[in-house]
Amino acid sequence: MKYGYFPGCSLERNAAAYDKSARAVAEPLGMEFVEVEDWNCCGATEYISLNLLASYALSARNLAQAVRTDGLGELVAPCSACYLNLTKCDKSMRESPSLAAKVNEALAAGGLSYKPGSMRVRHLLDVIVNDIGFEALRAKVTRPLTGLKVAPFYGCFVARPGYVQFDDTEFPVTLDRLLQALGAEVVDFPLKAQCCGGHMTQISEGMGLEMIRRLVKTADDRGADLIVTICPMCQLNLDAFQGAMNRHFGLNLHVPVLYFTQMMGLAFGLDQAALGIGSELVSSRAALAAIGATPEGEAGGPPKRVKKDDKALPMPAPLMRA
Amino acid sequence: MTANGKPKFAMYWAAACGGCEIAVLNIHEKILDVDANFEVVFWPVAMDAKYKDVEAMPDQSITLCLLNGAIRNSENQHIAELLRRKAKILVAFGSCACEGGFPALSNLTTVEETLDTAFFSVSTDNPQKVLPQVSFAAAEGELVIPHMYSVVKSLDQVVPVDYYMPGCPPESEQIAAVVELVIKALKGEATLPPAGAVIGAGTSTVCDECKRARNEKKIKGFTRIQDFRPDPALCLLEQGILCNGPATRNGCTARCPTAGVPCIGCYGPTDGARDFGARLMSAVASVIDSNDPQEIERILDGIPDVVGSFYHTNLAGSLLKASKPTWEEEQHAAPHN
Amino acid sequence: MTEKIGVYICHCGSNIAGTVDCPEVSRWAAEALKARGVVVARDYKFMCSSLGQELIEKDIKELGLTRVVVGACSPHLHEPTFRGACGRAGLNPYLCEMVSLREQVSWVHTDKAAATAKAKAVVSGGVERVIHHEPLESLRVPIHPATLIVGGGIAGIQAALEIADSGTPVYLVEREPSIGGHMAQFDKTFPTLDCSACILTPKMVTVGAHPNITMLTYAEVTNVDGFVGNFAVTIRQKPRYVKADLCNGCAVCEEKCPKKVVDEVFEAGLGYRKVIYRPFAQAVPKYPVIDRENCTFFLKGTCKACEKFCPTGAIDFEQKEEIITIQVGNIILATGFDLFDARRIPQFGLGRLPNVFSSLEFERLCNAAGPTNGRVVMRDGVTTPRAVGIVHCVGSRDKHYNNYCSSICCMQSLKFAHLVEERTGATVYNFYIDMRTPAKGYDEFYQRLLEEGVIFIRGRVAEVTDVPQRPEEEGRLVVQVEDTLIGQQRRIPLDMVILSAGLEPRHDAKQVAKMFGISCSADGWYIEKHPKLDPIATMTEGIYIAGVAQGPKDIPASVAQGAAAAARVMGRIQQKEIALEPVRASIDETRCSGCRICNNMCPFNAILYHADKAVSEVNPALCQGCGTCVAACPAGAISGTVFSDQQVLSQLEGLLLRNLQPATV
C-alpha cells in the first residue's frame, strides 16, 4: 500500500527514532511512504491559538504540497500534533468556505491551492491498525514481546471528539490491541488519553512536571516496564523531563518511553539500532531484557484479580480489552 | 356483390417479413375453401393488383381483410386507411399488425440511426454512400417514395381494427379455424366474437400448453441456451433462460419451448395484462432469489438487452411505445408527416 | 356513464378550508366531472359531524347515488365513519372512497391556488377509482378463545391474571426458569419503598396455581403462523432435566449440588448459584433446572449428586427438548428490556474498577435475599463504604448511546440513595443532568431525600477513576464532574460508585418483532398502533404489546398496560369474531396456466399449487391482501379486491386529469 508521508519537524530531530522505526516497519508490512516534497512546519500546538488564518495556511500548504507530490489522496502523519493540525485544517476548510477562500488566497501567493477534502489525513496508528490489521501484524511477529508489561499512552491529540474517527476518543483501545498482538502484556492505564503537558514545562514548570509525574507514577504503580507512545510530544515530555520530574518531587522513577513503531520493530525481530532504540534518555535496556525471558502462554490477557477471600463478590469481566 | 356472389377477401403486407403470408398458404388444402368461399380481390403476394383497383371498389365491399405487418411508413398508413374504408372486417394479422412486432424494436433508435445501420454499416456494400431520398427529380418528373416514420405503429394505432390475430406468424391451424368460423358465420351457422376480440388464440398463457416440469421459481442468474445444455424436461425460466411463456397468450401449442428455445412472446399479452413487458418484468424480477441490491444488479447483468428481451414483439403495443429520443424525432418530423 | 357519484368536500373547520378553496373544489367536481358520473358535489364545515353524515345519507336515498367520494382527513381516521354512513343509507360501504385533503394537501402545502389545484386532482382520482369499486362484504373471522402472553414479567403476569380470571385460557411463555422478570430481582420499589418480592410473589403464586393459565417457563416461541383469531404458535420447551410431575420443590438437589457458578442472570453476576438451581427461593414454578453447560455430569459423565439425593426421583438426565404447538386467537408481547451494559462507557470503570457497580448489581446487593443478604458492602464483600456516588443517565440521554430518557433512572437512583443512606450511613452523592420525578408521590420522595441530606450535584460525570491527584484521593475512586450549578470542575473521592444504567430493547427485539409481524421504532422498541390513542395495539391485528417492551416505563405503568392489553383481548374474545377488510387476492382458474411464479410470492403460504389441474389457488383465509402476487402474475390471472389494476390505473388517470372531456393536460 502506498501513502503520502508527512514526517513533521519532530521526526527530523528529537523524534528521529520514531521516523527511523516507522520507515523500518513499513517495509515488512508492505507499506510505501512517499514523502511530501518541500513540506513545512504544521504550526505545532500553540500557533493555532495565536493566528488562526496563518496556522491554517501553514497546514493547508502541506496538504496542497501533498496533493501535488502524489495523487494518493491519503496522507500519513506519524506525529499526533501534525495529524491533528492537518485534520483540523482540512475539516475547518470543508466546513467554512469563507475560511477556505481566505486560506487559498494565501496559498495563491505561492502558486498553490487546496481543495478541502481532497487529502485524507491519517495517523500512522490508524493506518497500521485498520489497513494492515492485527492478523497481518501477528503474522510478522518473530520475537513476541512476551513478558513485557507496557502502558499504552495515546496522548490527547488523538482523543479529540469531532476530529478523530479511528478510535474511541474517551477510552481508545487500538494501541492496547496492537501491543497485545505483539505479545506484550498491556496494563490497565486509565490515563492513556490524558494530556502529557505539551509545552507546559516551559510555561509553568511545576504544573508541567506534575502532569508528567501523574502519568509516569501511574504507569509505574500499574507495574509497567515501559510506556509506549504514538506522539513525539508525549515521548519528549515523559522521557526528557522524567529526570527533572524525579528531582522536583524527590522521586526515583525509571520508566522508559518508546514509540509503538519501535515495539513493532522489536517484535518483527529487527535490529535495535535500526529502530533508534538507545536514543531515549531513560534507558530501556533493562526493560527490554525481559523480552523472551518468560515462556509463552503466561503473558497476554488482563491480569487475574485474586479473590481476597470467599466473601469477595464476583465482578463483571471488562469489555474494552481485546 | 360480385357476379359469382362470393364475398370478397383481401390480404395485405405492410412492414413485415412475409412470414404471415406463408403461414396462410401453410393451411394446405383449406386454402381451397378460401378460394371456394371467397373471391380474392386483393393479395399482392398471391396475385397482381393495383392500388387504384382497390380505390375503385365501393366502400365496405371487401368482407374480410387480413392485414399483416406494422405501420412503418406513409404508404403502410395510406393502404391501411384505404383497406379500412373498403373492408367490413379488418383483422390485425400477426404480431407486427397487432403490436408492432420486430420492426417496432427500431422504436429504440431514430430513423437516422436506422438508415445509417441499413446503408452504411458492414451489412451493406455501398461505396458511393448512396442514401435513398424521399423525393427525386427525374427527367420524367419528381419521383416520390414513401416517407419513413420515426415511431413504428401497430395497425390499431392508425385505423380501427375489428379483430386481432396474434402470432409470428399466426399458427396455420388457428388460421384455418378462423377461416372456417368466418365461412360458417357467412352461412349464418356461427356468430363472430365481439369487436376488438383476439381470435385464433387462447385465454391463458403458453405455460398451459408447455410440457416442461415446473416448480416454485427462484432465479440466481440468467443465461442463454447457447451457453449451456438445458434440462430438456424442466421449465426453461427455472434454468435461468428468459422464456416469455408465462406472460404470453397461448394458442401456439408452446412450439418454441417444446423445441428447446425460449418463448419470445409473439402471441402478446393476455386480456389481464395492459403492457406485456411490464407484466413479464414484474413476474421475472419477483422470482429473483436475492434481497441484496448489489447481487440483484449482478443477476440482472445476465439480461444485456432488457427492452429487446421483454418487448421482443410488443414494443409498439406497450405503454411507452418508443424511446424518448425517437419520440422527440417523431415530434420534430410531425409537421411534414 | 352508469354510476351516480356524490362528491363531499370537508372544510374540517379551517384545517382544510384554510389552504384549500373547498367550495371551488366541489363546484369544479360537479362541473368538470359531470361527464364521469358526478351528479352532486357538496362542501361542508365538518363532514364527519352527524349533520355532515346525514347530508351524504340523504343524497344516497334521494338522488340514488351508487358511489360516494369524501375528500377530508386521512382514511386512517374517518374511513369507517363514512363507510358507516353509506351503509346506513343502504349503499355498500365499500362503494365509498375517501381521499385525504388534510394530511396530504392542506397541512403540507401553503400556496392556496396550488393546494386547491392538487385537491381537485386528488378528488378526480378518487372519482375515477370509485367507479371501479365493487360491493364487498367484510370478512368475519372467528376468534380462538385462548391467548398467548410472551414474557412472565410483571406486565405479562398482570395480563395473564386479568384474562384468566375472565374465564378464558392463557398460555404464559417465559424464557427463564421462573416467572417474575426484573421486578423479582429488586429489593424495594419506589416511591413507597414496599418490598418488591412481598407484592410480586403472591401474584406469581396465583399464576402458578391458576386453572386457566398454562405456564411454559424455560421455553421460547420459535414460530408464529396464521393471523388474528387463529394463530398457530410453535414453542420450544428447553429440557429442565427435572420431571415436573415428580419434583416437590424441596431443593435438596440444589443444596447437595457440589458446583457453584456465577449467576449472570438473576444475581446480575454479583452472586453464585448451583448448577441445578431455581433462580430464587420463591421461584414459580417451584421445580429447578440443570444448567447443562456447567453440569459436571454432562461435562465429565460423573457426579449425579442431585439424582442420588432427590427424594422423589425427579431428576432425568435423559430429558429432551420438546416442540409444542398451540392455537391462540390473540397474542400479548410483554418481553421487557435489557439493562444498558455500562461497560460500554469505559471511562465509568465498570468491569475495570472493582467498586463500580451497575444498578442491577446494586439491586441484588441491597436485596435481603441477595448475595450479601442486603448488606451494602464493597466488592471485597466486607467493607462498608463511607461515601457512595450514584451516576444518573448512564447510557440514556447520550447521543453516543441512547437519545431517549429511560424514565425510571431518576427514581431508581433516589431509591438507591435512600437505601445506601439508611443501611450504611454513608454520604451519598447523586450526579444528575435533570431530576425527573413526574408521577404520583415521586417528587415528594425527592423532597424527602433532600431532607435526608443526600447530596445532589447537577452535571454530567466525565470519568470515574482510581488515579489519585491529591492525598485524600489515595486508594479511593474519584468522580470527575462539572458541577453546573457552581460552574466548576470537581473531583469527588468516593468508595463506591453506582451506575444508574438505562433501559434498552431486548437484544433480540427485532427478530421477535419480525416473527410476530410487528415493527420496531428506530430505538428498537415495539411500535404501537397510535402513540396516544392506542399504545397497546400494533399495526398487526391480534398482536398487542405491554410493559417496557413498548418503551421505558415504571412498574405502575407496566401493570396498567398489562391490564389494558388484557381488557382489549377480552373484548375481542367476547365478540367471538372480528371483521376484517376484505382485501384479498383470487386467481381466475381459466386464465391461470400454472406457471408457478406466484407460488413463492406469499410469506403467509396462502397460495397453493394444484398439480392435478396445474393451476394455483389463493386460500382467502390465509391471504393478508398485500397484493404482491397480483403484481407478480405474468398472465394477469390474479386479481386483488379494493386494489385492483383497474382501480389503480383509473385513479392514475384521474390524478393526472386524463379523464376530463376533452382530454386536457
Add this chain to the structure above:
Amino acid sequence: MTEVFEPVIIGFTCNWCSYRAADLAGIGRMKYPPNIRLIRLMCSGRLDPTFVLKALASGADGVMISGCHPGECHYLEQNYKAMRRYHLLKRMLTQMGVEPGRVKLVWASAAEGARLASEITKMVEEVRALGPLNWPTAGAAAALPEKPAALEVPA
C-alpha cells in the same frame, strides 16, 4: 420562458409505512411542494411496473415508489419484491431514454414523516431540473364501431 416548470409526480405509498409517514408529515405540518399526488397501495409489493409506465405515459413527469425499510415490511418480505422489480424497471427505463432521476425508490417507515417530506422536496427539485417529460400519448386506439360489422350473407 421565464415561468418555472411545475412537475407532476405520482407517489405510490404503502398503507403501513409511507402512507402513514405522509399522514405524520401532515400532522407535524411539515411542508413540501404540492407537485406530488399520492396513491395508496397495501404494500410496495403490490406495485406493478405497469403502474409506473402508465403514469409516465399519461403525463406524469416523475414517479416515486415508497415502502417500508428492507426487513421491516408489514407483510414480512414483500418490499424486497418491489426492490427487485425496481432494479429491473430502472434498466428498462434507461434503455428507453428516461432520465434516472424521474423514477425513485424511497424507504420510509411510519415514523419518518420528516424524511418522506424531505425526499419529496428533493425529488421535485430534481425533476423540475430535468424539465417536462410530456410523453406523447399518441397512438391511443381509435374508437371502434359500436358492434361487430354486420355480415351481409350472399343470397
